[in-house]
Amino acid sequence: MRIIQASEVEALIKQLILDAEFNIGDDIRSALQTALLRETTAPARLALEQILENQRIAASEQTPLCQDTGMIVVFAYLGQDVHIDGGFEEAIQSGARSAFHEGYLRASVVADPLFDRINTRDNSPAIIHLRLLPDDDNLRLLVIPKGFGSENMSAIRMFPPSAGRDGVVDFIVDTVRRAGSKPCPPTIIGVGIGGTFEQCAQIAKLATARRVGSINPDERYAALESECLERVNALGIGPAGYGGITTALAVHISCVPTHIAGMPVAVNIVCHASRHSEGSL
Amino acid sequence: MIAVNAIDITLPLTPEIISSLNPGDIVRITGTVYTARDAAHKRVTESLANGEPLPFDLVGQTIYYAGPAPAKPGHVVGPCGPTTSARMDAYTPQLIKAGLRGMIGKGERSDAVRGAMREYGAIYFGVVGGAAALIARCVKRCALVAYKDLGTEAIRRLDVEDMVAVVLDKG
Numbered sequence: 001m002r003i004i005q006a007s008e009v010e011a012l013i014k015q016l017i018l019d020a021e022f023n024i025g026d027d028i029r030s031a032l033q034t035a036l037l038r039e040t041t042a043p044a045r046l047a048l049e050q051i052l053e054n055q056r057i058a059a060s061e062q063t064p065l066c067q068d069t070g071m072i073v074v075f076a077y078l079g080q081d082v083h084i085d086g087g088f089e090e091a092i093q094s095g096a097r098s099a100f101h102e103g104y105l106r107a108s109v110v111a112d113p114l115f116d117r118i119n120t121r122d123n124s125p126a127i128i129h130l131r132l133l134p135d136d137d138n139l140r141l142l143v144i145p146k147g148f149g150s151e152n153m154s155a156i157r158m159f160p161p162s163a164g165r166d167g168v169v170d171f172i173v174d175t176v177r178r179a180g181s182k183p184c185p186p187t188i189i190g191v192g193i194g195g196t197f198e199q200c201a202q203i204a205k206l207a208t209a210r211r212v213g214s215i216n217p218d219e220r221y222a223a224l225e226s227e228c229l230e231r232v233n234a235l236g237i238g239p240a241g242y243g244g245i246t247t248a249l250a251v252h253i254s255c256v257p258t259h260i261a262g263m264p265v266a267v268n269i270v271c272h273a274s275r276h277s278e279g280s281l
Numbered sequence: 282m283i284a285v286n287a288i289d290i291t292l293p294l295t296p297e298i299i300s301s302l303n304p305g306d307i308v309r310i311t312g313t314v315y316t317a318r319d320a321a322h323k324r325v326t327e328s329l330a331n332g333e334p335l336p337f338d339l340v341g342q343t344i345y346y347a348g349p350a351p352a353k354p355g356h357v358v359g360p361c362g363p364t365t366s367a368r369m370d371a372y373t374p375q376l377i378k379a380g381l382r383g384m385i386g387k388g389e390r391s392d393a394v395r396g397a398m399r400e401y402g403a404i405y406f407g408v409v410g411g412a413a414a415l416i417a418r419c420v421k422r423c424a425l426v427a428y429k430d431l432g433t434e435a436i437r438r439l440d441v442e443d444m445v446a447v448v449l450d451k452g
Contacts, residue, residue, distance in 0.1 A: 042286070043447050046307060047409045049283045050445070054415040058360075067350040067360040067413040067433075104359055106350040106433050117320070119432050149365050149387075149410055182365045182388035184410030240409045241388060242447055273411040 002079075002137040004281050006086025009139065012279050013095030013126075016143040017072060018103045020277035021064045024055045027212040028188075028249065028274055035186060035239070035246040044244030048186075051239070051272055065273040069105035070145035072096045072126035075206065079136030089128060096126040108148075129202065140280040144209055149271060150187060153179035156201055156266040168193065168265055169228055175267040176232045176248065181241020184271035188212060189232065189251045192266040194258035204266035207254040209276040216253060225251045285309075287445060293341045294382045299404045302448045308406065310444040314345040314385060315426065318364050320434040322372040329379055336427030336436055339376060343383030348433035349417070358423040358439070362413030363387040366405070370394050377403045390450060399452030406446040419444040 029052065036048040058065040074092055078084075084091075099105060100123040109124065110117040155175045159167050172191060179187075190208030192200040216222040228251040238244025249272070258264065285307060290298055292312025302308065315337055317325065328335055346366050350359030366386030373384070374397035382403045387410040390398075398405065408416060422440040429435050 042307060043305065046283070046285055046445065046447070050409045050412045050415055053283055054409075054412040057414040057418070061414065063353065063414050063417075064350055064360045065414060066411045067348060067362050068364070069350060104351045104353050106348065106359070108433070121432070152365070180389045181407075181410075182367060184387065240407060240447075241449075242407070271411050 001081055001083055003083050003085050004139055006084055006088065006091035008281055009084065009088065009091040010095040010098070012141060012281060013074065013092050013143065014099045014102070016141060016277040016279050017096060017099035017145060020143055020145055020275040021069055021103055021105060022062045023059050024065060024273065028272065029055060031212045031249040032186065032272065035249070039239065039244045039246060041244060043242035044239045044246070047239035047242050064103065064105060065275065066147055067106055068108060068147035068149060069123070070147045070275070071109060072123065073144040073146050073205065074126055074128050075142040076128060076130045077133055077140040078130060079133050079138045081135070081137040082139055092126055092128055093124055097122050097124055138280050140278070142209060142276065142278045144205065144276045147271060147273070150183035150269040153183040154268045156197065156264065158197065159263040159265055161263050163263060165224065169224070169231065171265050172228045172251065172267055173231045173235070176269070177235055179269060181237055183269045184273070185237055185241060186239055186246045186249045186272050188270045188274050189228070189248050190268040190270065191251065191253040193253060193255040193263065195256040195264060197264060199256060200264035200266040201268070203254040203256055204268035207252040208268055208270040208274065210252045212250045221253050221255065225253050285445060292343055292383070294343060294404065296402055299382065299402055299451070302404060304448050304450060306448040308446050308448060310406070310446055311442050312440070314343045314439050314441060316347045316349070316437045316439060317344050318346055318348050318434050319368055320431050321428055321436050322369050324428060326372045326375050329375055340380035341382050342380070343385060344381060345439065346384065346386035358417050358420045360413030361417045361420060363408050363410055366390060373397065377401050385446060395450060395452040397452070398450065404448065405450040407449040408444065408446045416444065
């Protein structure tokens with residue numbers, strides 16, 4: 001058995017949040033640079049140039065890419081041979097609060113969603129998804145600060161199995177069409193297919209953090225991703241909604257077993273400031 | 282600095298400035314804007330409905346749909362990009378009727394907002410969502426105006442210089 005101190009978890013969470021908030025992934029930057037080569041109209045090119053310039057400023061000043069520094073979502077993969085010395089969830093919450101203070105992040109969370117909507121003032125709580133891994137003595141943490149411009153445009157639908165491939169493609173494309181320029185295109189579209197209602201949404205979120213430019217190992221899903229991306233980019237929404245051929249940088253599809261009676265599909269949209277960071281202890 | 286062919290405009294907007302601009306035009310905005318988002322809009326429209334005084338004179342003014350992140354020491358403002366304008370659509374026609382003439386944000390507007398823009402001669406500009414650190418560099422001064430208890434959602438007066446935007450809509 002390996003012992004990991006809660007203080008180590010806290011320090012890593014803080015570091016991962018700040019890294020995600022300030023530094024965009026090179027995969028996204030290079031996809032945006034490719035898009036800039038392909039866009040021809042002045043407003044679309046301006047939007048892409050501003051996005052790339054914004055990334056340079058955020059990295060060099062170590063300041064958040066976006067004022068919506070998001071709700072903090074943490075996926076934790078804990079080896080069963082690890083013992084955490086101290087409170088695990090409190091370590092994550094405390095690391096997230098430290099990141100909020102040290103990184104000058106925005107307090108974007110309200111305690112009651114419906115009635116008083118009073119700000120929690122330290123961006124707490126972080127949302128934690130925990131899985132235990134057998135025969136493992138590591139802790140792996142994936143942090144996804146999630147802004148709501150794009151989160152609000154996400155959708156889930158419980159399809160009957162008969163909806164088939166066409167039903168999935170149409171739902172993805174319709175969701176992006178209805179979102180228009182609200183989710184800050186160019187976006188990354190994470191899609192979950194299968195599972196139950198909540199698992200479907202969760203794998204869609206995880207799919208958003210997949211490396212842009214990576215190929216789905218299942219050929220059928222790889223083809224589906226390409227087709228969806230092509231159709232989404234034919235919508236003409238373009239960078240910042242200024243018109244153009246780059247509405248999304250990628251469509252990432254993840255699937256899990258589901259019930260004989262159903263085929264849930266979740267579409268989780270992330271803006272070009274797709275923030276995620278991963279580390280382990 | 283990004284080189285761009287843009288039309289320079291100075292706030293406050295006048296009917297002449299508004300009528301000279303067309304959707305798709307790239308502009309560089311200099312002048313005073315007020316930040317307001319969901320919670321501030323709710324309060325302002327409640328004040329309008331109750332005939333109470335507003336925290337700032339809306340007439341001829343421009344609202345920027347934004348809730349900045351906190352400023353680091355030595356900075357005027359934190360990252361300060363636009364939020365989704367559509368969430369303010371429920372309140373905007375009343376504000377335009379009360380004198381609001383400019384809006385800066387991101388995303389499409391409702392038919393009701395477009396109708397009010399057309400009727401009263403208002404204009405809607407887009408700035409790039411997620412380009413918040415870049416946009417913050419255009420903000421030269423930032424002052425709290427009202428609703429301090431709302432935190433990032435408080436109304437602030439921003440003096441901006443050379444804020445590059447695109448005309449999205451005039452209704």
